[in-house]
Every structure is written in structure tokens, then in C-alpha cells.
Amino acid sequence: MWSSVFPSPVAPIERKRFHLRSLELQRPLSFVTMALSIGTYALFAVARLLLVDVRYPFWVTMLAAIGLVLLVLAIPRTRTTAEFGFIGVAYVVIMQCAANTLVRGTGAPLAWMLPAVVAITLCAAPLWLTPRHFVVGNVLYYVATLPFVLTLSPEQLAIFGVWVTISLSTAVVFHFGFYHFRFRHFRLEEELTTLAATDPLTGVQNRRAFLDAAAQTIEQRTADSPPVALLFVDIDQFKSINDQFGHGAGDKALMNVAQTIVALAPAGTLIARIGGEEFVALMPEQADCPIERFAESLRAEIARLPRPEGFVTASIGVARLAHGDTVASLLERADEALFRAKQAGRNQVAFERGVLRVPVRNTASDAPAPLRARDLASHAMPHLRWRNVTLVSHFQPLWSLPREQLIGVEALLRGEDDDHQLVAPVVLFGGLTPDELMALDVLAHQCHLRSVGAQLPEGARLFLNVLPSTFVRPGYELELASLVHDAGLDTGDIVLELLETDDADPNELSLAANRYRDCGFLIAVDDFGARYSNLDRLLRIQPDLVKLDGELIRARNRRSGRPLLRDLVTLLHQADIVVVVEGVETTEELVLAVEAKVDIAQGYLLGRPSASLAPGGAAPTRIDHAFDVVALARSTRMGQFDSTIRPYLDALTDAGRQVESGVPYPVSLAALLARPLCLRVFALGPTGRATLFEARGAADAPPVNHLYGDKRTSAVVSGRWDHRAFFWKAVRQRGSAVYSGPMLSPITSNLCIIVSIALRVNDMQVLLAVELDWATPGLPWPEAA
Template identity: 65%
Template sequence: MRPTVFPFAIAKGDRKRFHDRSLDHQRPLSFGTMMLSIGAYVLFAVARATLVAAPFPLAVSVTALVSLALLVMAIPRTHTTAQFGLVGVCYVVIMQMAANELVAGTLNPLAWMLPAVVAIMVCAAPLWLTPAHFITGSICYYAATLPFFFGLHGQPESQAIFLVWVAISFMTACVFHFGFYRFRYRHFQLEQQLTSRADTDPLTGVKNRRAFLDAATARVEASQRAKHGLMLLLIDVDLFKSINEQFGYGAGDKALQNVANAIVETAPVPALSARMGGEEFVVLVDENALTSPAEFAEAMRAAIARVPRPDGYVSASIGAARLTPEDTIASLLERADEALFRARQAGRNQVAFERGRTLVPVRNTASSGAASTLASFAPLAAPPHDASREAATPTRWRNATLVSHFQPLWSLPRETLVGVEALLRGEDDAGNLVAPATLFAGLTLAELGELDVLSHACHLRNASGRLPAGARLFLNILPSTFVRAGYENELARMADEAGLDPRNIVLELLESDDASPDALSLAANRYRDCGFLIAVDDFGARYSNLDRLLRIQPDLVKLDGELIRARNRRSGRPLLRDLVMLLHQADIAVVVEGVETTEELVLTVESKVDIVQGFLLGRPTASLSPPALAPARIDHAFDVVAESRSVRMCRFDMMMQPLLDTLAQAAAHVRAGMPFAGALEELRAGALCVRVFALGPLGRPALYEAHGAANACVNDGRSVSTGTLDGRWDHRAFFWKAARKQGRAIYSGPMLSPLTHCLCIIASIAIEMHGEQILLAAELDWASPELPWPEAA
């Protein structure tokens, strides 16, 4: 809509904001203009005193000058438009009254007055904040000229000339004032639009992250001064990525818009709502506007759960935190983030409240700067001083000095430091690190072997006398160096010279194909005889395969970073737990490296990993002092796992119980003589049911089988089975567990269905009919992402 200069055409709220904003802009402009006008007044007074013989009104001029100066000094201190307008009116009136006195007694007062009359109003016109100020100021100013006008009595020609110039100056002033007023209003509108766009998320229409942080900071400070409570909700849309992947980004955008609308409609009017990025939203609300914080958070979750998505309804995990006297918005967000993390870990679609002050941020990844990450780690006591190390001759390679950086390894069950991995680095003559591409590029096999041996000597010397108590030194070694005849004795001698026991040294076999598995196996026995421990690095990548692992029989295995992030293709659940279980069955301890986020640390705890290593728990540095915060991070991960396991199991049991009750009811119907098809129909129609079946006393014959409602979702034709239950099933847990608890419905799993090749939970019950056992069972889809299935049922 085209803006207008008329104030009554501007909405009242906009008008006040516009005038307040104009006040900020006009103060410095008015201050400068009024200072210049004082200078013009002084020149006018000097000219009058110099050129006119009549007595000079010194007292009036000095009083006027002082008054004008005081008014100018008051300009920066005005806080309202009324104050600013009053200063302007007083200023022009005093200026004109002083001019009246100065021109009195001159031979041609009209010639002296006309420039002042024209200049004062024309120059002041743009400075008036509002048309009301302009009109009031003009009336008062021209009223101040009346003594001069009546002083021209008997000079009708001069009076006429004066009125003509007054009219000209007033019309010019009107053009200047209203033109500049319109310009300022258009500038204000543009500024508002730009501010709105800068502060608003364009997709959802709520505030963006920057605007929220600015507004929330002010809200937190005001609440702490007034001692009012605030609650912050951090909201994350569950499995949002699946919407974009399955139905396109348009469907994802629509879901986010609907979620934002649900948040705004549920939150009280004074609440701050914003999209923090991606599928994450935040709400900051005054607790005085809530009857119950817990009820409000649950109402928010329920409102979002009513938002549709193409395949059902959206759900969200919510983390809630309440303001404490020493909080900042950053600390409040941090605690809410930790609560949100626990809500997601516990199965999503629920609210989790803060547990109190957290010392462990949940978002600490490799993307954070090294300096900021290291600054958060308070070092432990310095290791003992070792003068012999300082006197040792540095190792040179390719115009660089080889140095050791050490990265800590932590035992999860004991929450203690159990080792440090020595990593080779190079420094130039100025002490700057040399890029790995420069240090290691273009090496032949012989040069790689030479550098490998030099690195061992360097690491052992640098760790001498500095290894933390109870910690082992992890050394990388090339397979070609590992199988070299007699090198185990040479390495043991270097360790002894450094004052280190080989039993405290772990040799990590790097991923390479320059040695056969048989040669590695024989060499491993020789190193064990010297006391060294053996580890296989990057298991699962390229040549570090299962055959090589079983031949070497290492003491530890380091899982490749990509392998630990492997997930089930349907449900997205991690496979790390199963990999760890496999290695533990081979009597091998598992090390997971590359742990960079709290989520990954929690995953290692859930998967019963033995040792972890990564940026989250300590970056490689020249210091051997372990980070003090790492044990707290590990302890926090255990807390999260314990809480989430309890919540997931509780929710899982609550969802399974109706299915078990239905199965028990079906068993009662079968005992009463109802056919299998009729007795199992209700169970088969369930949304999670893949198939139902009945088996004879030894798991055969198959008495009945039928597909369930979920079969079409999981059966994609990949199964190599013929689709029947012919065979023997009494070795499966669902069979013998039910047989042991005759007449009681139980569940077991997950197990891979032989018919659908999908993981399923199996609910089963064994009953006796005509002297024989009959088993009724139902396969339930384990991979359904919206269900709170625990990691192991």
C-alpha cells in the first residue's frame, strides 16, 4: 500500500513506533543544526553591534544565547517525542524573540528581519518529528513575530512585504516538512520490512535463531531482575528426514509449517517461538502464564502429534529447562538440549525435563574449533619433569623434526584412562606443524619402513617417564615392519631403553596388504612372547577382514569409523551392538575410535564397547595429561543409557501387553474349538503384525499360517524361502521359551524372519490340546520407526 504523509492515515501502533524511531534518527541531526544556528545567531548579533549605532541589547542577547545553548544540550537527553517537540518550540520562540530585540532601533528593521524569518522556519521544518509538532511550532513561532509586525505600524508597505515573506516561508516549510516526513516514513517501512525479513524464518513465519537469541537474552535479563520464572522448550521433529526422502522436500516444508503453526497456537501470547534450524524449534514462555509447566510441555507434544504427514502424523521430542538466577540464555539452551537428547534416546515422541545443572554439553563435535574444545578441558596435574628427554637428540625427517602427539583412550566400564595413542607429526624449524601431505607424500615402501621404525623410537623416547599411571602406550605399526624378522626384539630393546615395559605397549596393526595373514599370525606370537599386546586397527576397512582377524587373534580390535556408523537399512538402528557382541564372543576387546559426538558416545555405551577414543574425549596434543572432563562425559552417557533403557522398556511393555492379551485370548478360543483362522483374526489385523501361525509339538507340522496387515510393508520379495512354515522350529527362542511357560503369552527377539528376511519380535503362547502341545505365534515388525522398541527385547 502506498504510504501517505498524513499522520491520521498511519495505524496508531505503527505511528508510535515510527515516531520513536524518528526520535533516534533526529537527535544527532537536530543537535548539529541547532548548534550551527547558534553560530548564525552570534554572527547576526556581531553584525548588529558593528553596523548599527543604536545601543546593543547585550543582556537580552546573552540570556538568549545561554538559553539556546541549554536547549541544544537538552536534545540528547530527550526520551519522548513530546519532550523533543517542546525543546524545538522553545528554541524557535527564543530565537525569534531575540531577533526582535536585535532589529529594534535599526534604520531598516524589515531588511534585518526577513532573512531570519525565512531561514528559521525553513531550516527547522525537516527537524519537527510530527506534523503536530510542526503546526504547533509554526503557530508559536509566528506568534513570536507579532511584536515585530506591530512595530511596523504606520508602514503598510513593510507590513505587506513581511506577510508575503511569511507566507512564502510557511509554504516552503510545509513542503520541506511533509516531504521529509514522507521520506522518513517510507524509510521506516523499508527498515521494518528488512528487519522482519532478517528476524523471521521465511518458511515457517516464526522468529529465526538470531532474532530469538537477541529477544530471549533481553527476556532472560528482565525476568531475572523481576524474579519471574521462565521455561524453555527445545523441540525436535522426530524422523523428519524420512519425510523429505520418501515424499519430497515439498512435503517436508509443509510439515514444518504445520508444526510451527501448532507451536504458535499452543504457546501463550507472550511466548517467544522460533525455528532454530532444520527441524528444531524453541519456545520461551513466562511461567506466570502457565498453570503447570509439565502440562504445558505435554500439551505442546500432543498438539504437534496431531500434525499430519503423508504416512500418518508427525511426532516430536521435547527437552524442557527452567530459568535459574545465574542462568544465561546459552546455559538455559544447553540444559534444554541435554533434556532433548535424553528424550530422543528414550524413544522419541516424549518430553524430558532437565535433571539440574549439567557440566557436560551434548553438542561437542569435531566441527568445533580445536582451541575452543581444548579450552574446555582442564588439564590434570603435570607429569614428572624428565631432564633426559629434553637432552635427547631430536629425530629429523625430510627437513622436519618428528614429534609425538598423544590421544587418550578411555575405558567405558571403569571410566578411567587406559591408554594413549602416539601419532606422528612433523615440525619445521620455526616450530610450525608440517602438513601430512608434505611429510608423508611420495614415499617408497623402503622409506615407509624406515619412517615407521623412526616413529617408534620417537614415540618411545617422548613417552619415557611421562606415561600416566595405569595407561598403556598404543603404537601404530605397518604389517611389513611387524613381520620383519627380529624386529620384536629390537622394539623390546627400544622400550627398555626408554624405561617402558613391553607389557604396557599395544601394537596397532595398520590396515595394509603388505603382509599375509599367516605371516602376521606367526609374528603376533613372537611379539606376545616379548610381552607386547596386539591390536588390529580399522577393522572392517579394506584388508582388515574377519579372516585376518581370526588368524591373528589380537587382544583388541579397533573398529573402523564408518563401520561403527552402520545402520539397519529399514529402521535406521545402529548395528554396532551386534558387531561388538560378535567380537566379544571371540574373546577380543573392542575399541571404537572417532567418537566425536555425545550421540556416538551413548551408542558405544549401549553397545557395551570396552574402550573409546575420539575428539569428544580428547584431541591429539603434545601433552600426555588426560582431559579432566572426559570421565564426566562418560558418566553422563551411562546416565542417559540407563534412563533411556528404562523408559523404552516401560513403553515397550505397555505396547506389547495388549498384543499379548489378544494372543492369550486367541489361545482360549482355540481351546474352545474355534478354528485357527477365526481365533487369530484380531491379531492378524493389527498394524504391526507381519504374519500369524500355529505349530505342532516339535515345531512341526505347520498347522496354520496367514499374512498380517504389516506383511506388505516388510515383504519386498527378497526372501529365498518358499513362503511356508514347513520345517522345524523348536530350536528358536520363541518356541522353547513359550514351552517353558505353558499357557502364558511371551515375546522374544528380535529374530530374522525366514519368510520375510526382516527383523521381527515374536509373540507366542504354548497350549495343550488333546494331549499335545500347540504353539500360536505372531511376528511383529521390529523395524517400525515410530515404535519404542528397545535395543534388545
């Protein structure tokens, strides 16, 4: 029978879930159907009373009716299929027993009974939850008809049997057909529910399902519940897998990590993939395995998973559920810990640091720029108009990172219509001729200086954008100085941001810059690194400040993924130029700016443009948090770098002793050549010219599209190297192994670190050096001054 109902084998657990789900759906249907059948029973009793003179025990009818009503009222309160089945069986038995009493003395009992026998059997057929209930209910129902059947003549019994056969066979079809339909619907519903709650690639929960389940778990916790912790897992350098080896390799890495988390997590853990390469696990803490130990073991287990060029690693942030926590607050603390783990060099576990003072990696909580500017001070003065638009000023703060305080505000031109609503930029700036642009630029300066007046925050400067065409106009420096003085400000309070355009000659800009400096203005070059801004223009103008284009924050080395911002900042600092980074929108970008020793930062994370000159209060806290992250990351990275470089320093020291004692170079340096990061090992003479020995190491590979090609025809590589840091540092500390770099090797074309040691061999200075491949993503870099 079961094989005819179910299309495939059904587990008892699945069958139980199906019956419980059917119970929820059939309660209201059974309640209505059985309540209506009581009305039918009442009509039967009234018809019997009116049409048949023979009296019958009325109390039996009333007692049966009361019993039926009580059974119907109990239906909404049923919690198990057994309770529901008992009510159904009791209901049909009572109904049939009452019918037996009603048909007595009617003179034609078969005619009175047949509709009840047929109707009750057929109407009840779809309502039975299980085949077992159906069989038991029908057997007991027909047993209840025996007192009636025993009063029938053979002819009546034959007719009764025909009707019973028809009704019962039809009821079987109804019941099992409806049961089969419900089961199919249940399986489809479960499949759709599973699909809606499951990440199709990894098989764990998706973000929406996790947030719902985690919220429910937190709400149901009691004082006796075990402690709960959240792990936020992020696969390191995941994008490089997709970029270098295809999305198939990336998918495999995701599945392997998900399976590892599922395999290690204790029972009752909620596991989900909530981002591209991000997983979360909300788990009860085990007494025999603290969360610290579990997180570290999970990190180590993931680090054993293969990827095409090595092994997968993951950074993990951990937060414990505290009183009053929501899913959002718990996720935020774990995310902050994950952020610190990634900043510390990845393949790390970091733990929460307590309640966050400001949101991390999220600027959505910041209030957007206001759409109205009625409160501008300039509205108390005659308005400046342009193209039927009122010109107004909005201000965005600039923050000194090392001083953690407001250093300036940039004035931005906006336009309001007659309803005081901001207009689109195209309405204000679109379709203007060069002369009109210059005229609007001058009006903008007037508008900003009127708006600021003498209300500039203490210690802050006003940054004014200026077009190159306006900047080079003869005599404008004196006009602008007059406007500044009229506004109650000093020219030293003004930083002129020279906008990036192609319509000015660098020589003219340089001469004009000198005139503005003579008036006391500070000069900044805006959007350096974008379009027409170049180093030649920068060095001719020699500005006091340079505002780097926001895209430079995200510029990275194509192989190692190392940010290049720090190197660019170092170059500008050596030219005595203060560096401003704009477009800082995330905590990652702010941390990168702090780490790169940027002087001033500007962006939505630190303050959005608004009509107010007073900045928000969250920026100093965000900056302080960024410095904390950088300090912790620096300490961690230096520890990692020391532990990575130490074996090479020790091995080179041992090799140096062997060389000094007369052991040949190939034998002395064999152990170094076999180490995994070794690109090449070489020995140089006293001036760094004569190459005494050179061999390629385990990490060496033919360079791809390298300028020097793969020149391996000679045994050694000639050249002069005494000007390189690895040479003179080793000579200054003769007998001690030192390291220098990273540098780009002109021999192997790799970004490398060179470990070297200076020796005396046969009264001649010899320098041994090993070139280490340091372009591999994830390797810690040494800290520069």
C-alpha cells in the same frame, strides 16, 4: 494528507515507533541547526545595533537569547515526541517575538523581517517530527508575527504576503518530502532488522537474535521477576522426512512445530529456531501452569501434527534459570536434558539434572593438541632425525568404559622442524617407497619407546602402530622385544596395532602374530571395517583386540535407524576379542559405545593427542555421565516396550483361549489382525512344519525388491520353524504368551518381533504367533543380555 505521505495504511503503533526512531535521529541534527540559528540571531542583533541609531530594549534580546539557549540545551534530554515538539514551537515563537522587537525603529522593518520569515520557516520545515508539530508550529509562528504585520502598510503587507506564501508552500514541500523520505527509510530499516532477526521459514527468531534477546532478558531480571525456564525442542527423525518425502514435507513439519510452540507459549516468551530442526523457548513460568505441565502438553500437541507416514514427534529438554546463569549455561543444561530425552527413545520430556560437571555434546572446550613438544623426555636423548625433521611422540589415551579408567596410550609419530614447530604429515610421510616406509616404521618404534621409557601410567599399556610389512619381517619380533626391555618395559605392556593395508598376505600375518604372541606381545587389528580389513583376515590373525573404524559407530539400519554397533560388538565378543572404538568425538557416540558394550574407547572427546603421557581429568566424568544416560534410557525404553507389547500379549492370550474352546482361527484371530503393528498371524503344528492357518494383518505391505518376492498365491506359507526362538520359547512356557526378536522375517522381509503362545487343541500341540512390524522408527527395542 496521510494518504499522500504513507504508501499504505499505517497502524498507530507503527507510526509511534517511527516518530520515536525519528526523535533519536533528529536530536543531534536539530541541536546543531538550532544552535547555529542562535548565532544568526546574535548577528541580526549586532547588525541592528551597529546600523540603526534608534535604540531598542536590549534586555528583550538577552532574555530571548537565554531562552533559546536553554531550549537548545534541553534537546538532548527529550524522551518523547511531545517534548520535542514543544521545544520546537517555543523556539520559533521566541525567535519571532525577538525579531519583532529588533525590527522596530529600523525605518525599513519589512526588509529586516523578510529574511527571518523565510529562513526560519524553511530551515525548521525538515526538523518537525510530525505533520501535527509542523502545522501547530507554523500557525503559532505566524501568530507571533501579527504585532509586526499590523504595523505594515497595504503595499508592504502585499509584499509580505507574497514572501510568506512562497516560504510556506516551500516549507510544506520540504517537510512532507523529508517526512516521507524518513518514513520510507524507517520501514526499510525495520524490514531489514526483522529479516536479520527472523528465521525466514518459520517466522520465529533466529539464533543470533535469540541469544541477544535472551541475554538482555537475563540481565534485566530482578529479585521480583517470575521464574524463567528454557525449553529445547528437537523434532524426532526429521532427516527421514527430508530423505523420504522431500524438503517440502520437512519445511511443512518445521512450520507446523513453530506455529504450535507460538500458539501454546505464554505472552513474553522468546521463541527461536536455532538449528536445522531445533527450537528453543525462553518463557516465564505461569502460576496456573507449571513448566512440567506445559512441556508435556507441548509434546502431546506436537505429536498430533501430521507427517506423510504418521505424526510428528519431538523430544524436549527443560532447564530453569538459576542465579548466575548465562544464556550459554542455560542452553547447555537444557541441551543435556534434550540429549537424555532422545536417548530414552524420543517423544519424551526430560528435565535438567543440575550443574553439568563436563560439557555435553561438545568437545570444543577441550584444549587442542599442543603445537610444540619441547618438554618431551626424548629431547634429553639424541634426537632421531628423518628428512631433516626431528621425530617426536604424541600420545592419545584409551579408556576402559566399564572400569572408567585409563587402559592404554596410543603412540603417534609427529615431526618437528628446527624451530620446534610440528610439520604437516605430508612432509613426514609423503612420497615414501615401501622400503622407506618400513625404515620410518622402525624409527617410530624406537622414538616411542625412548619417549615413554619407564613412565607408562600404572595399569596402562602402550599401543604401537606397526605396518604389516614390518610385522611379517623375520626376526623383527626379537628386535622389538629387545627395544622394549631396554626401555624398562615388559612385552606384555605393549599392544601392537596392525595397520590396515593391502600389502600383506593373511597367512603371513597369522604366522607372524603367533611369533609375537610367543614373545608376550598383545595383538590388535586397527581400522576394522575400513577398506582391506575384513572378517577373513580378522579370524586368521585372531587378535586380542580389534579397533573398529569410527564410521561403524554411525552405521544404522536403513529402515528403523537403529545403530548396528551393538550387533557387531556381540559378534566380536563371541570370538573372544576385546573391542575398541576409536574416533569418539561426541557424547552421543560415547553413549552409543557404552550401550553397545564396547570395552575401550578412544577419541577427541576423551583426550586429544599430546606430548604428555598424563591424560586429562574429564574423561572419567564423561564416561560416568554416559553410563547414567544409558541407564536412564534403558529404564525408559523398557517401560515403553512393555507398554507397547503388552496389548499384543494379552490379545494373543485371549485368542488362544478362543481357539482352545473351538472357535475357528479367522474369528479368534480377527482382533489381532486388525492391530496396527500386525504383519501376519499364523498357526503351526507340533513340529513347526505344518502351517494350520496364515493371514496377513493391518501392517502388511508388498515387499520391495525382496528375495522371496510377494508370494501370496497359496493360502499358507510352508516351512519349518521349530528352531526359531518364538517356537521353542513358547513350547517351554506353554499357555503363556511370550515374545522374541527382533528378527528378519523371511516371509514378509520385515524386521519384526514375534509374539507366540503354545496350546493344546484336540490333544495336539498348536502354536499361535503374530508377527509385528518393528522396523518403524521410534519403536522401543527390548533389552538383550
